[in-house]
Amino acid sequence: MNELVQLIVLGLMEGGLYAMVAAAIVLVFKSTHVVSLAHGQLMAFGALAFWFVLVKLDMPVPVAVILALAFSAMLGWTTERFAMRPLIGQPLFAAFLTTFAVFLMMDGIFQLMLKGESVSFAAHLPKGNVMMMGVSLPITQLVSFGSCLVLFLGLALFFRYTKVGLGMRATAEDHQLAQSTGITVRSIFSHIWVLSAVVATIGGVSLANVMDIYYPLPYLGIKGLIVALVGGLESLTGALLAGLLLGILENVSAGYLDPVVGGGVKEVAAYVLLLLVLLIKPYGLLGLVRIERI
């Protein structure tokens, strides 16, 4: 029993990480209707920037956080300005492929910089375990999970109560109508890429804290995409739910099935979940149901 609780709690924490990456993808999709593959890289580069400031430049943690976020905001803005904006008005599939191109290009740079090695900043952050309700939890995981919850709460408040948030929600629904009411849709797109890059970076730093920075890190963006799909691509709550669900599923199934089949269950679980959910609910768990009056 205790083992199950441990697995679930650890899964929950890991799920929070997935949820953050998924949130970044959902943000972009909601407003621009483009499914982005580039966010895996935005996330990895954010983590790399954090590592660079914290370890290489030996700066304190708050400075590293601020600089990494600023860097990723810039990166998000640049991506939108030079890769996505020229494609406004073109088929969405072109934009989707462009995000893939951005992913591949940044992947090359990422590998060149790391040269096949792995770097880690975990040593520069507080370590140790705490016992909660009979479960032993690494502090790093707790911090990551905490930032995940704060992030989602922050996003919810941002969309609910700020003007730009309202503009983003309006733009998400109808670009032409938004424009005719005076919203500058292009600048909303730009804002949303900056915001999503920042969100991706928070997720990336939290992930790198747990798993080090090496070549597979950007590919976790693909997992983020799966989570976003399961949650329903247009719903932040869906992303959070699906992320947590996947985290728990991965850990529990790996914990119980790995000894039986000899490992690897964790790698498959996400895809099985995706298949099952899409079979039953094609729009995802909380996908947007079109309002239709009859």
Place this chain on the structure above:
Amino acid sequence: MLRIQNVEVIYSDVILVLKGVGLEVPANRIVALLGANGAGKTTTLKAISGVLRTELGEVTDGSIEFEGTRIDGMNPEEIVRLGVVQVMEGRRLFEHLTVEENLLVGAYLRKDKEGILRDLEKAHGYFPRLKDLGRRTSGYLSGGERQMLVMGRALMADPKTMLLDEPSMGLSPIMVKEIFRVIQTINEQEGVSILLVEQNARIALGISERAYVMENGRIVLDGPSEKLIENADIKEFYLGLSDKGKRRSYRDVKHYRRRKRWLG
């Protein structure tokens, strides 16, 4: 004063929709724009508000001026900032936002918080129903409520000129009367000039001061509304009355076609 001179609009570089349209909307006035489906009324409104470009349309000739500034070629948001707001056909709402949020989106460009609150009160004053519905998801509103909401949203931008595209479409006669009463009140009390595109010629000519009739991308008739309502062609084609004031059958199609050719 909104002045359109000799405007030509081409969609996708090949389809010529407006072939030299000219009209004027003086300050504080209501002007009606009538015409059959496909005549180019909506395109005219879109050319003014600038949303044409999102549909691959382009103003290729002529000029559109608002209070002396040329606005053709400006972005839609800049045109809204100048005070020209279009209420698009089909009562399009942000369906997943609440009624109140829809109204607030209308004031997106404004920075004056008190002014926005004042205008929210004003919009609620014109359409008391919107106040009751404030927290309702707007996608579930009825047709009449939607029309109130899109007009309220346009008011929130503190406009000088409103472009209304078929406000009566699909509404019950009582609701149509109510909506046009409010349009008239808005014009009188706020001093907002209105360019009104309508199929309901009788009511449009009734509240407007001047009217233009479009056919095939051209203005073919214009004049003071009270004169137009007496015009034999208007009577025949838009009000369904013959010269003698009797109802007339459309079995007489040949005659209709002949007249229409003459008009175009």
